[in-house]
Amino acid sequence: MAMPRLCQILAVKPQSKRMEFNPEAYKLIFWDFDGVIKDSVPLKTEAFDQLFCEYGEDVRKYVREYHLLHGGVSRHIKIPHYFRKLFNQELSEEETLEYCQRYADSVIEGVIACPWIEGAREFLNSNPHDQQHIIVTGTPQDEIEHILEAIDLVSPFSKVFGAPHTKPEVLAQMLEETKMEPEECLMIGDSMTDHDAAVENQVPFLLRENEDNREHFAFFDGPKVLNFLHWIR
Structure with missing residues (x-):
């Protein structure tokens, strides 16, 4: 029997790693917006x-x-x-x-x-694991509130933080308010700003990977997803 080519084996590995990530382990999920919920980057x-x-x-x-x-x-x-x-x-x-x-x-x-990141809206609206979800974005506060109203995505979030709030400050504030341990929370983002806010607060980080950030995150060996379709199956 012919052995599979090395390139075929390597091509499968990143996808299998993404598929194995389980969001159910976290009580609170912090979401960036652009590039994570909407494909707006x-x-x-x-x-x-x-x-x-x-x-x-x-x-x-x-x-x-x-x-x-x-x-x-x-x-x-x-x-x-x-x-x-x-x-x-x-x-x-x-x-x-x-x-x-x-x-x-x-x-x-x-x-x-603009298009949604596949699976994000469905996962948030269904909230299958009864988790708390919080938006943390660099978009101005009044603007992100307007956008969430317009796309009918207000109800999934217990809190929404836009600028001038900063991401490290928000994560620290919510850890203090909820009395949760950092490992009970998850930050989902697509930029170094998201990653650094998570690291600063010792919160696990999930990268929403895309063509534009792949090179910047060449160092990152943590969990990655392309979309959230496997979270709703």
């Missing part, structure tokens, strides 16, 4: 790119890469950072708000309409 990357389209490809490349690496950081922090880093320019609060509004105007309806 490409849309937001394009929106940042367009804000800086007049500045040339080197600037736009830095903006795109920084955004992908720091997916959970508020635009109110990212935009001043870009001007400070790339142009040695400090934006006033008024200028920052103007750029943030231009960005918001270009993405909100797109986020509402």
Whole structure:
């Protein structure tokens, strides 16, 4: 009998690891939003790119890469950072708000309409393991509340935290409020911001892997998922 090729064996292993992950072990799950519940990261990357389209490809490349690496950081922090880093320019609060509004105007309806990460909505709505679910996102508070209302996904979450709340602070606060141990909780994210918030609070981290973050997470040997379809079967 012919032996299977090495490439065939290797191709199966990552999928089998993803399939083995069991969310039932956790009482509280922290969810990032963009790239975890909705497939909205490409849309937001394009929106940042367009804000800086007049500045040339080197600037736009830095903006795109920084955004992908720091997916959970508020635009109110990212935009001043870009001007400070790339142009040695400090934006006033008024200028920052103007750029943030231009960005918001270009993405909100797109986020509402964009595809779901497969299985996320069904898992959250059914809550098969009677868990507590909390949103922790870099999207502004009023904006994420509007988006959740528009996509009819308010009820699964006991709390929703958007900017200016930071992810490390939220995880620490909720561990204190719920009196849960870190190992009873799970952080699901797709960016280094999500990963670092989990590590800082000793909370297990589940990576929602995609083509854009795979290289950034080459070091990560923890659990990964492409979607949540196997959680609802």
